[in-house]
Amino acid sequence: GENVEQHPSTLSVQEGDSAVIKCTYSDSASNYFPWYKQELGKGPQLIIDIRSNVGEKKDQRIAVTLNKTAKHFSLHITETQPEDSAVYFCAAETGANNLFFGTGTRLTVIP
């Protein structure tokens, strides 16, 4: 089955700096890798995703890169703002078309 590791578990950055969160997965058959953001008191919300036929995808200040050979993918947030503070989860799609989530990263952006 799939296993997804995520690092770091906590991350603090100064406002305006960049934040990078990394994930590795085990199942080479996985083809879909989303990132979810969970704010306090809310459920996770999809912020960006990438499929295995693409190496990089960008949406304004957020970008995701995928290295399928090495089986790792990363989330990059540039020009961080206080409202970026949240818990971020990476995920990989399993054979049953379900998502297997990473362990989460608590990002704190210090004003």
Place this chain on the structure above:
Amino acid sequence: EADIYQTPRYLVIGTGKKITLECSQTMGHDKMYWYQQDPGMELHLIHYSYGVNSTEKGDLSSESTVSRIRTEHFPLTLESARPSHTSQYLCASSDTRTAKNEKLFFGSGTQLSVL
């Protein structure tokens, strides 16, 4: 904004009680899920359903049960709650018939505390 609702938002009950956590979505999504989120933040899939009368066990074994009698409704039941069931329970749904079929829409969760 996702139209998926969970009730209650918080629940504190005693050991041995039977409880049902409600989850409803108004988006017409066919697939629904229950995730358990422990205090360490990890999300574990405990149940999912492809549609009416379909229920499947997830990656994490759970003593809870689910039912899917109506497309929009996916309740989770614990027959006899124990302190080990204390956790955050998140319901989600997705529309597998569209191009972005993997996108999950989550409810705000039910925080269950069993004393």
